[in-house]
Amino acid sequence: MQRSMEDRAVSGGEGVLVFDLDDTLYLERDFAFSGFRAAGDWYAGRSGLHGLAQRCEALFNEGRRTKIFDEALCGLGVAVDEALVGELVAVYRGHTPAIALAPDAERFFRGRRPGKRLAMITDGPSATQLAKVQALGLDRLVEHIIYTDAWGAEFWKPHPRAFAAIEAWSESPPSRIAYVADNPRKDFVTPRARGWWTVQVARADRVHRGEAPEEAYKPHIVLPDLDALEAGLAGLQSG
Structure with a gap:
């Protein structure tokens, strides 16, 4: 996929990184x-x-x-x-969960450079997801969080509403947004169709191990953890 240099600015200090929560930033x-x-x-x-x-x-x-x-x-x-x-x-x-960020996620947040905007889209019962976010301290680390269940379960991914809301909030073109998530059965088909970059974090201990049902559901790249995220995005966007 060829894009202009202006459109490729997601790695480094520009662009918007949008994360999933479960099995992306901690182990579900x-x-x-x-x-x-x-x-x-x-x-x-x-x-x-x-x-x-x-x-x-x-x-x-x-x-x-x-x-x-x-x-x-x-x-x-x-x-x-x-x-x-x-x-x-x-x-x-x-319950109040006893959970912690994955070590690589903690390193990412601790070492990230200023300027990059961070957001999150997460499915699941809103109160449960909020408790996870608070237990992990993500409410202090992520600028904008969308709990899709607040609109109803019919708006869980892959419904486009949350992705459109991120575009409106960030005022960024889709080509400057990357979605980082774990489940190819629902996470990547919509943002990829909208022109976002997509990254699968395929943790060894993840819960969802299903394959993408067809080509449109696949991410642009697959990484084992977030330690390689910046390099992965830079390599992807230089192509």
């Missing part, structure tokens, strides 16, 4: 385990029965991503009912 697995511990503590306090968090973690490590509380309760010999599972999910989503 860490939030899950933090939530399992919170739910396990809540259930132990209510029932006197321990071990729920450990069973949830084991199921997660086996690749389970749905009905984890149902299966963990069954493993403890507890009859499952929707009300109990609903309470566990509420504790999981509403």
Whole structure:
């Protein structure tokens, strides 16, 4: 893709970098385990029965991503009912997470040069995502954060509304904006179609490992972490 030198100014001190949150700036697995511990503590306090968090973690490590509380309760010999599972999910989503930025993300924010504008687009229940942002200190590091769920789940990625909102906020042409995220099934198709640069961070311990369903969903480049982000963008835009 050939672009003018003016349009290529995303690396260095110019342009706008827009991040995803989960598995891009921290490990989503860490939030899950933090939530399992919170739910396990809540259930132990209510029932006197321990071990729920450990069973949830084991199921997660086996690749389970749905009905984890149902299966963990069954493993403890507890009859499952929707009300109990609903309470566990509420504790999981509403707890104060014990999470930290990935080391490379921390290095990026600590060492970034002034002048580059930073934003974020994140899906998921708004209150849960806000708690993650606050726990990670990103509300002090990122200038503009869009919680797509505030508009309703129908506006989660790949819906274009959040990307259009970033363009309006930044007053930057699409070719000066890069989106950095992890999931090729939903993250890159819309910004790429709008003319943004797209970068996948493919962490070894990421949750979403699916492939892009077709060419339009693929990012421009794939990196193992954020340590190579500036060099990756510079190389991409020099082509």
